[in-house]
Amino acid sequence: MVNIVIDTNVIVAAFLSRSGRSHQILQQIRRNQTAWHYHLSAPLVFEYEEVLMRELPPDKFPRKRIREFLDDFISEGIRHRSIPRRRPISRDPDDDAVIELALFSKVDCIVTFNTRDFKPVEPLGVRVLTPMEFAAEYIT
Numbered sequence: 001m002v003n004i005v006i007d008t009n010v011i012v013a014a015f016l017s018r019s020g021r022s023h024q025i026l027q028q029i030r031r032n033q034t035a036w037h038y039h040l041s042a043p044l045v046f047e048y049e050e051v052l053m054r055e056l057p058p059d060k061f062p063r064k065r066i067r068e069f070l071d072d073f074i075s076e077g078i079r080h081r082s083i084p085r086r087r088p089i090s091r092d093p094d095d096d097a098v099i100e101l102a103l104f105s106k107v108d109c110i111v112t113f114n115t116r117d118f119k120p121v122e123p124l125g126v127r128v129l130t131p132m133e134f135a136a137e138y139i140t
Contacts, residue, residue: 002037010111043083109126
């Protein structure tokens with residue numbers, strides 16, 4: 001099994017387009033057809049919620065639907081209660097929360113559209129893949 005962290009931009013993209021790889025990744029999770037486990041932390045889940053509520057138009061994506069998605073998504077992921085804080089690695093503090101989770105949980109990769117800002121983790125053994133790259137390798 002491959003262990004991953006899914007960046008917030010992938011979750012947002014999955015909501016906005018049903019034809020993209022991000023949506024395909026979430027559909028695989030929803031159907032329990034994955035060859036991977038995804039890891040979650042409280043800071044990352046709070047970021048998911050905050051960004052989804054801010055970025056998605058409420059007329060197309062009712063808040064109740066977003067909360068239901070998050071409840072289901074959280075229940076299927078591997079949850080980590082407390083993660084030690086590290087020195088900043090990235091230019092973005094939200095990215096540091098993803099990096100801290102990835103390093104703490106010893107995942108194989110981070111799935112993100114923001115590959116440039118996550119490059120500092122590659123020498124630490126964590127691959128950084130776009131949804132398209134991840135899907136090409138792990139979705140049949």
